[in-house]
Amino acid sequence: MTESAGALRNKKLPALIVVLITSLLAGFVLWRLDHAPSTDDAYVYADTISVVPEVNGRIVEMPVRDNQPVKQGDLLFRIDPRPYKDALNQARARLVTLDKQIALTQRSVNAQQYNADSVKAAVERSRAQAGQAADTLRRMEPLLAQGYTSAEDVDRARTAQRSAQAELNAAMLQAQQAAASVSGVDALVAQRAEVEAQIAIAELNLEFTEVRAPFDGRVAALRTTVGQFASALKPVFTLIDTRHWYVIANFRETDLKGVHARLPATVYLMSDTGKRFDGKIDSISYGVLPDDGGVVMEGLPRVARSINWVHVSQRFPVKIAVQNPDPDMFRIGTSAVATLRRGASR
Structure with missing residues (x-):
């Protein structure tokens, strides 16, 4: 009886060991899934x-x-570049021509200004002569009644006064005409600024x-x-x-608890599963296109989450920045596997 009980215990011992190992493995897998979620729904990405x-x-x-x-x-x-060089040379030639035209016009303007100044001086001379004639007439008119001067002298003074006033009026009109005829180079200067802008554009086009x-x-x-x-x-x-390489990994929404930017990650490529690369989460997507008949928001990535009749957790893209990538291995679209190291962040 004792021997049969011992034999029974010996038969149960392997089964208990198997159950214990299975429990340990299941516990390790659950711990692994909680602390290091992984996905093979990933690919390599780079900006273009x-x-x-x-x-x-x-x-x-x-x-x-x-x-x-x-x-x-x-x-x-x-x-x-030949058409753009020609356009640049043409614009520069226009600038040279315009500068010469401005210089020539400026000399003409200076001559006009000198003439206006001369006419202005003539106006002042005529004004002085008119004033002198008027003063002479005022002095002679009282002397006529006293007999100190003749009527003929007074008439000559009046004639001189009227003539001086007429000359003053004519000189003033000439001064106004001379001042109005003085032109300027403002329009040409504005054209010069336009040509300089055309030169700048021509230089830029040549650089392009x-x-x-x-x-x-x-x-x-x-x-x-x-x-x-x-x-x-x-x-x-x-x-x-190629300065920055990323892995876009689609993780289940149930795996995103505690996942944040700069969380460490490990990735490897299907082209060489023996090499591992460290990385950090750059960002986490905050929207995907729902495929269950909900409202469609254009411009967001679509990630399917239904397999036949089974409704699975939605997946969200997680952008992982790869550190020290191998430039000979990383290609846009290469399949990859990504594992998050949530335990390392703690």
Whole structure:
């Protein structure tokens, strides 16, 4: 009887061990899910720009090729600069011509001003003569009644006074005419400012014929070469900003508790699962397009959350900034796996 009880205990012991190990594994998995949520619904992302010229023209030089890395300031392509050089030279020639015209007009204005000043001096002379004639007449008129002067002398004084006044009036009219005829160079100076603005625009357009990389990046989607006519504001190719790489990971809403910006994370790419990269959360999306018949808000990412008849938790994109990424591995759209380290933040 004792032997059979011992044998029964020996049979139960492996089962208890299995149950204990299973419980420990389940506890570890639950702890792992709570402290380090992970998702394989993730992909690599980087900012991109469309490289567009700001002037029209034929491409005469393109030293880059598709998928080539470039440095900030590298020449991407050059548009034929000859029309813009000619426009600049034409504007500069107009400025030279206008400066000479301003100088010539200024000399004419100076002559007009000298003439006006001369007529003004003549007015003052006529005014003095008229005043002298009037004074002479006033002195002679009382002497006529006393017999100290003749009527003929008084008549001559009156005639002289009227003549001097007429000359003064004529001189004043000439002075007004001379002053009105004095022109200026204000209109030409305004034209000069306009030509200077045209020169600045021509210089800027000439500078725009060279399109250079605004940052370190990689050329993508290049489908043209030298000889193609480039239109202003029409993309020629895409430039990927390789200075910053991100992983966009879609986490279940139930995993976002306690998740915040700058939370540490670990990512790896499906192209090489053996290499791990550290990262930090850059931001968390605050909106996705609902797919259950609710109100649709355009411009937000759509993440499906229904699998057949099963209603699963909604997923929200979490943007993770990768630290020290491998430039040879990271490509936009590469599949990735992301794990958040909530325990590390605590």
